[in-house]
Each structure stands twice: as C-alpha cells, then as structure tokens.
Amino acid sequence: MSLNKIEKQVLSGKRLSPEDALLLFESDDIYTLGRLANHAAVTRNGNNAYFIQNHHINPTNICVNRCKFCAFSRSKGDKGAYEMSIRQIINKLKKQTVRGGFSEVHIVGGLHPDWPFDHYLKM
Structure with a gap:
C-alpha cells in the first residue's frame, strides 16, 4: 500500500479522512509514518516540546474486572x-511535593467493589 496520496495531503496541510487514517494505521512503513507525523507536529507546534511532572497513584488493586491483559488486580482478601x-x-x-513537586496527578487502579462512584469523585 502506497502512502503517496496521503503524503501529498499532509505536506500541503490538508485534513485527512477516516479512510486515510485507516490506511496509516494499517501501514508498516514506519519511516514514512514517522516523517509525516513529525512534519505535521512541527507545522502545528514549531520545534517545541513540552513536559510534565507526573505523579502516578494507584489507590487500590482490588478490582471486580478480570481484564485478560492485567496482572495488577486482586480480589478482596x-x-x-x-x-x-x-x-x-x-x-x-x-x-512528593517536598521532593520537587509535580504538575499532574495520574490516578489509575482497580474498580473496587465497595467504593461508590462518589468516592472516586472525592478522590
């Protein structure tokens, strides 16, 4: 599959269609994908990069779901x-604030069987 049509659109600043997105997703031409992605990013944002200080919190690993990819969850007890x-x-x-702080708190974890939705909002 050739990405020539999409490359012309990206380089001219035209919006891609959902069909174009599917072609990009299915492509194994990692070099062209990277080059086009970099061109689009630099065109929109210049040569700037922004970083955050992220603090990761897992309030529980007790979870009612049993996702096949997860080795993290446990049952109560x-x-x-x-x-x-x-x-x-x-x-x-x-x-963590004493150690230098952070600009974002990333909260993930299990879906606890006893915690109501309001508990997560308070968190």
Missing part, C-alpha cells in the same frame, strides 16, 4: 491486595 484511603493518597502527594 487476596495476598497483596491493598486499598488506600483518601488521607493516605493526600499524604503520599504531600511527600
């Missing part, structure tokens, strides 16, 4: 199962 209170999460973030 399993060895290694844990859950953090909101106070514990706040204390962990305070310690």
Whole structure:
C-alpha cells in the first residue's frame, strides 16, 4: 500500500479522512509514518516540546474486572491486595511535593467493589 496520496495531503496541510487514517494505521512503513507525523507536529507546534511532572497513584488493586491483559488486580482478601484511603493518597502527594513537586496527578487502579462512584469523585 502506497502512502503517496496521503503524503501529498499532509505536506500541503490538508485534513485527512477516516479512510486515510485507516490506511496509516494499517501501514508498516514506519519511516514514512514517522516523517509525516513529525512534519505535521512541527507545522502545528514549531520545534517545541513540552513536559510534565507526573505523579502516578494507584489507590487500590482490588478490582471486580478480570481484564485478560492485567496482572495488577486482586480480589478482596487476596495476598497483596491493598486499598488506600483518601488521607493516605493526600499524604503520599504531600511527600512528593517536598521532593520537587509535580504538575499532574495520574490516578489509575482497580474498580473496587465497595467504593461508590462518589468516592472516586472525592478522590
């Protein structure tokens, strides 16, 4: 599959269609994909890069889902199962602030069977 048509569109600044996106997704021409992606990024943003200081929190590994790709989750009572209170999460973030801070808190974790949706909002 040739990316010539898409390359012309990208280099001329034209919007790609969903069909074009599918062709890009199915392409194994990693060099052309990278070159076109870089061209689009530099055209839109200049030669600037931005970084964040991310702090990752996993409030629990207790999860009702059993995703096939996950080696993280546990059931209540399993060895290694844990859950953090909101106070514990706040204390962990305070310690990180002392070490230099962060610009984003990334919260992921299990879908706890006993935590209502409101608990996640409070978190």
